[in-house]
Amino acid sequence: MxxxxxxxxxxxxxxxxxxxxxxxxxxxxxxxxxxxxxxxxxxxxxxxxxxxxxxxxxxxxxxxxxxxxxxxxxxxxxxxxxxxxxxxxxxxxxxxxxxxxxxxxxxxxADARLWNTLGVTLTRQGRADEALPFFDEALRLDPRSATAAYNRASAHFDLEGYEAAEIDFAAARKLARRPADAAMIDFAAATLALARGDLAAGWAGYESRLSPHAPRPVSFEAPGRRWTPNLPLEGRRLLVFAEQGLGDEILFASLVPDLLATLGPDGRLSLAMEPRLVRLLARSFPEAEVVAHHTETRDGRLRRSAPDLAAPRAVELWTTLGSLPQRFRRRIADFPAAPPPLRPDPARVAHWRAWLGDGPPAVGLSWRSGKLGGDRRRHYPPLEAWRPVLREQGIRLVNLQYGAEVEEVGALSAIAGRALMQPPGLDLKADIDDLAALCAALSGIVAVNNATAQLAGACDAPTVMLCGAGAWLTLGQDRYPWRPSVRPVAPKRFGDWSQAMDGALAKLRELLAADRRRPAS
Missing domain, CATH: 1.25.40.10 (Tetratricopeptide repeat domain)
Known part of the structure; x- marks a missing residue:
C-alpha cells in the first residue's frame, strides 16, 4: 500500500x-x-x-x-x-x-456569496433586471462585499442605469481589499465614463487595464522610456505596442494618422502589432515601421517585445496603442469627420469583386465573437434574431464569421431560405489582409461588435454594427465617432434583439441605397 x-x-x-x-x-x-x-x-x-x-x-x-x-x-x-x-x-x-x-x-x-453568484448567473443570461434583487440580498447580508457591489453596478450598466452603476462602482472601489479587484473595478468604471461621454475621466481610468494586478497582465520589454501624454512627441522616435484583442488593435489604429502628423517629418514611428495585421497596416501606413509583436510567458508573466525592429536603440519613447486617446481623443470634437481608411490590397479587392460577379448586392454577416464564455454571450443576438436580415429579399448573404460552426451556418441558411455564400480559400480568422479586401468588395456588412466589424469599418466598408450590453464605443453618441462608415444599432431595451435587428435591417437598406448611388471605382 x-x-x-x-x-x-x-x-x-x-x-x-x-x-x-x-x-x-x-x-x-x-x-x-x-x-x-x-x-x-x-x-x-x-x-x-x-x-x-x-x-x-x-x-x-x-x-x-x-x-x-x-x-x-x-x-x-x-x-x-x-x-x-x-x-x-x-x-x-x-x-x-x-x-x-x-x-x-x-x-x-444566509450565504451572501450564493446570492451574488445567482445574480451573476442571471446577468450572464441577459437577465440583469431579474438579477438586481439578488445582489440587493447579497449586500444586505454582507454590506462590505466589494464583489456584490461591483456585480450590481455591472447589472445597472447593462440596463443603462448609469447613475446607479457609478454609485455602486464607487462603493465597490472603497470596499475592495485586493489590488486585483481594485484594477477590475477601475477598468469597469472607466468604460462607464466612456459610455456616458466623459472622455477625460474615461481615458484616464482606461489605463487601469495595464495595472500589474489586472487579469493576465502584460509586461512590455521596450527600449527607451515610457511615454506619457504630457511629453512632447515632435521629432521623437516612438514605439507603440498593441496590447489588447484584434478588434481593439484595429480600432485604435485609427489614431495612427494623428500620431504621424504629431511626430512630424523628423520623427519616426514603429508599430508592434498582432502578426495578422502587419501586412495591412504596413500598406496603410508606409511612413511607419510595422512589425509583429512577440509574446511569451516567462517567470509566470506575459512579456511582449518587438524583436524585429530595424533599429531598436534609436527608440526614445514607447507606449501602448490604447493609451493614445488620452492625447488625441479627449473630446468628441477631436474625432476626425473622415479618418483615412486602411488600405486593402487592390488586386485582392478586384479578385473578390470578380468572385462576387454581377448580381444582387452581397452582404457579409458576422454574428458573434470567437469567444463566448461567461459574460460575453449576452452581447450577441441568438441566431433566430437574425431573421429580419436573413429573410431580406434582393440581397446575397456572405459568411464572414470566423470559427463558424457547421450547425450555425446551417441554421442561418435554413432561416434565410438560401445558402450563405462561403468565400473560397479564405481563412476568416488567420488571413486578415484578405478578409479586409473581401469586406471592401462587399456592398454592405452586418456584424456584431467584433474584429470583423472593426476591420470592415476601418476599410470604409458600409457596416451596420450591433452593439450589446455595456457597449461604450459610441461614447455617449447616437453615431459611431470612430468611423463614419459604421452605423451602430443597440437594443432600446436590454436584450430586445428583435427590435435591434429591425433597426439593423433599416440601416442596411439605407447603406445599400447609398451604395447603388455611388459611382463605380
Whole structure:
C-alpha cells in the first residue's frame, strides 16, 4: 500500500501554489496545486484552489470538473457550491447553475456569496433586471462585499442605469481589499465614463487595464522610456505596442494618422502589432515601421517585445496603442469627420469583386465573437434574431464569421431560405489582409461588435454594427465617432434583439441605397 505524503511535503506544495498565485504566476500555481493534488487525491481544499486558478486561466471545462470533484469531496462546502455554479455559468449551463444555487439557498439562505453568484448567473443570461434583487440580498447580508457591489453596478450598466452603476462602482472601489479587484473595478468604471461621454475621466481610468494586478497582465520589454501624454512627441522616435484583442488593435489604429502628423517629418514611428495585421497596416501606413509583436510567458508573466525592429536603440519613447486617446481623443470634437481608411490590397479587392460577379448586392454577416464564455454571450443576438436580415429579399448573404460552426451556418441558411455564400480559400480568422479586401468588395456588412466589424469599418466598408450590453464605443453618441462608415444599432431595451435587428435591417437598406448611388471605382 502507498503511504500518504509526508505532511511537510504536502504543506510545501500548497504553500508554493498559494505564493505563485499571489505573485500572478497562474501557470506555475496551477502546476504546484496539481502536484499537491497528486499527493493528496480528493483533498477538497486543494481541489478548490486548483479550480480557482483554472477559472482565472479561462480553463472553463477543467474548472467545472474540479469544482464538481470539490463538491463531491465536501458536500457541505458553500465555497465548492459557489465555485461550481460560477463554472457552470461560464460554460453557458445557466439552468444547472441556477438550480444548484436555489437548492442550496433554500436550505441555507444566509450565504451572501450564493446570492451574488445567482445574480451573476442571471446577468450572464441577459437577465440583469431579474438579477438586481439578488445582489440587493447579497449586500444586505454582507454590506462590505466589494464583489456584490461591483456585480450590481455591472447589472445597472447593462440596463443603462448609469447613475446607479457609478454609485455602486464607487462603493465597490472603497470596499475592495485586493489590488486585483481594485484594477477590475477601475477598468469597469472607466468604460462607464466612456459610455456616458466623459472622455477625460474615461481615458484616464482606461489605463487601469495595464495595472500589474489586472487579469493576465502584460509586461512590455521596450527600449527607451515610457511615454506619457504630457511629453512632447515632435521629432521623437516612438514605439507603440498593441496590447489588447484584434478588434481593439484595429480600432485604435485609427489614431495612427494623428500620431504621424504629431511626430512630424523628423520623427519616426514603429508599430508592434498582432502578426495578422502587419501586412495591412504596413500598406496603410508606409511612413511607419510595422512589425509583429512577440509574446511569451516567462517567470509566470506575459512579456511582449518587438524583436524585429530595424533599429531598436534609436527608440526614445514607447507606449501602448490604447493609451493614445488620452492625447488625441479627449473630446468628441477631436474625432476626425473622415479618418483615412486602411488600405486593402487592390488586386485582392478586384479578385473578390470578380468572385462576387454581377448580381444582387452581397452582404457579409458576422454574428458573434470567437469567444463566448461567461459574460460575453449576452452581447450577441441568438441566431433566430437574425431573421429580419436573413429573410431580406434582393440581397446575397456572405459568411464572414470566423470559427463558424457547421450547425450555425446551417441554421442561418435554413432561416434565410438560401445558402450563405462561403468565400473560397479564405481563412476568416488567420488571413486578415484578405478578409479586409473581401469586406471592401462587399456592398454592405452586418456584424456584431467584433474584429470583423472593426476591420470592415476601418476599410470604409458600409457596416451596420450591433452593439450589446455595456457597449461604450459610441461614447455617449447616437453615431459611431470612430468611423463614419459604421452605423451602430443597440437594443432600446436590454436584450430586445428583435427590435435591434429591425433597426439593423433599416440601416442596411439605407447603406445599400447609398451604395447603388455611388459611382463605380
Amino acid at each position: 502507498s503511504r500518504p505524503p509526508a505532511a511537510p511535503v504536502l504543506h510545501a506544495l500548497k504553500a508554493r501554489g498559494s505564493r505563485l498565485e499571489r505573485q500572478g504566476d497562474l501557470p506555475g500555481a496551477l502546476e504546484a496545486y496539481r502536484q499537491a493534488l497528486a499527493a493528496a487525491p480528493g483533498d477538497p481544499e486543494i481541489l478548490a484552489s486548483l479550480a480557482g486558478v483554472a477559472e482565472r486561466l479561462d480553463m472553463a471545462e477543467a474548472a467545472e470538473a474540479l469544482w464538481r470533484q470539490a463538491r463531491a469531496s465536501a458536500p457541505a462546502s458553500a465555497e465548492a457550491v459557489d465555485g461550481h455554479a460560477r463554472a457552470l455559468g461560464v460554460l453557458g449551463r445557466f439552468d444547472e447553475a441556477v438550480s444548484l444555487l436555489q437548492s442550496v439557498l433554500r436550505a441555507d439562505p
